[in-house]
Amino acid sequence: MSAEVSSAGADGAAPAANGRAALVVLLAFAVFSGTDAIVKVLAAGIAAPQVTFLVTATALVILFCHAGVAGRLRRLVPRQPGLALLRALLLAGDTLLIHYAFAALPLAEAYLLAFLTPILVAMLGFLLLGERLSPIGWAGVVIGFAGVAVALKPGVAPLNLGHAAALGSAVLFALSLVLLRRTKTAETDEALVASLLVVLTPLSLGVALVGGGIVPVSTQDFALACAGGALLLGGHALLVRAFRIGEASVVAPFQYSQIVWGGLYGVLLFATPLEFHTLVGAGIIVLSGWLVLK
Numbered sequence: 001m002s003a004e005v006s007s008a009g010a011d012g013a014a015p016a017a018n019g020r021a022a023l024v025v026l027l028a029f030a031v032f033s034g035t036d037a038i039v040k041v042l043a044a045g046i047a048a049p050q051v052t053f054l055v056t057a058t059a060l061v062i063l064f065c066h067a068g069v070a071g072r073l074r075r076l077v078p079r080q081p082g083l084a085l086l087r088a089l090l091l092a093g094d095t096l097l098i099h100y101a102f103a104a105l106p107l108a109e110a111y112l113l114a115f116l117t118p119i120l121v122a123m124l125g126f127l128l129l130g131e132r133l134s135p136i137g138w139a140g141v142v143i144g145f146a147g148v149a150v151a152l153k154p155g156v157a158p159l160n161l162g163h164a165a166a167l168g169s170a171v172l173f174a175l176s177l178v179l180l181r182r183t184k185t186a187e188t189d190e191a192l193v194a195s196l197l198v199v200l201t202p203l204s205l206g207v208a209l210v211g212g213g214i215v216p217v218s219t220q221d222f223a224l225a226c227a228g229g230a231l232l233l234g235g236h237a238l239l240v241r242a243f244r245i246g247e248a249s250v251v252a253p254f255q256y257s258q259i260v261w262g263g264l265y266g267v268l269l270f271a272t273p274l275e276f277h278t279l280v281g282a283g284i285i286v287l288s289g290w291l292v293l294k
Contacts, residue, residue: 021246025254028238031231033261037269038228042221048099049208050215051225056204058229059236060197067190076194080187083179084195090176092200096207097169104162111259113166115148118253120174125249128178137250140291144256147284153277174252180240181248189240196236256285 035055042051067073078084101110122141126132180192208214217225242251260282267273 018246018250021242021251022254024238024245025242025251026257028235028242029255029258030261031235031238033258033265035228035231035235036262037265038224038231041269042224042228046215046217046221047208047212048102049204049211052095052099053201053204053208053214054217054222054225055228055232056197056201058226059233060194060201060229062226062230062233063190063194063197067194072190075188075190078187078191078195081195083182084187084192085199087176087179087192088196088199090172090179091196092203094169094172094176095200096203097165097172101162101166101169104160104165110162110166112148113163114170114173115145115256116167116170117174117177118255119145120170121177121252122249124174124178125181125247125252129181129248132249136291140288141253143291144253144285144288147281147288148256148259150277150281150284177243177248177252180243189237189244192240193233193236197233253288256288259285 039048039051039055042054046054064073064076067076098110098114101114118141122138263282
């Protein structure tokens with residue numbers, strides 16, 4: 001993980017910086033989708049809370065080992081502990097809520113509500129950070145959400161706690177991203193990632209114990225958990241970097257790209273065919289990303 005970067009000025013990040021941030025966050029969500037695919041494989045035989053704990057704990061161990069070998073353990077300690085802890089708690093709550101939503105709703109409906117995050121970030125970025133999207137940029141955010149709706153074709157079902165959980169997840173994730181943008185440049189990327197993992201690991205363990213306990217895992221499952229942990233760590237590191245480079249309201253809409261990455265992983269790992277509506281939705285999402293960067 002790289003060192004600190006300069007913040008954008010009062011007028012926001014430069015267009016070139018936003019372009020670089022867009023590339024980094026696209027890679028971040030590709031990596032996150034890889035983690036989701038591994039979690040899906042493991043969850044077929046292990047309870048989801050235990051899978052979350054295994055993956056998160058592995059990521060934390062890898063981070064500490066890397067920092068120790070590189071002589072950078074001090075960089076894991078946040079210089080703004082209050083801000084780092086608040087962001088970690090927001091992301092931990094986001095994780096628990098979206099996992100509940102996945103259990104209570106069809107994935108399409110859960111994703112559709114979770115993907116309200118970019119719209120919320122654009123609004124919060126305007127209200128809290130003074131970031132201003134152009135009318136074309138706002139159109140891109142809304143068109144991207146429409147592309148997700150086309151790609152997922154969500155059904156109509158009565159509202160329940162799963163819908164509230166998915167919406168709550170989107171709000172918490174949006175707040176965490178705006179808070180990340182407000183983090184001073186004196187804070188290292190490593191400290192921001194470490195604070196999240198330090199909070200999420202024991203929290204996910206507690207949920208696993210309350211939800212039925214921990215069961216033994218095979219060597220193959222443990223290896224998959226290690227791979228998932230490495231991807232989770234890499235995804236968060238890239239996400240932090242992207243939001244340190246570019247404006248939150250510009251970078252956040254690229255979360256929509258997870259629909260595209262998810263479709264590709266589905267084809268490669270689960271032999272899930274790409275349907276026409278998914279391809280059309282992906283095309284709309286690509287258009288929206290281009291508009292946001294205009």
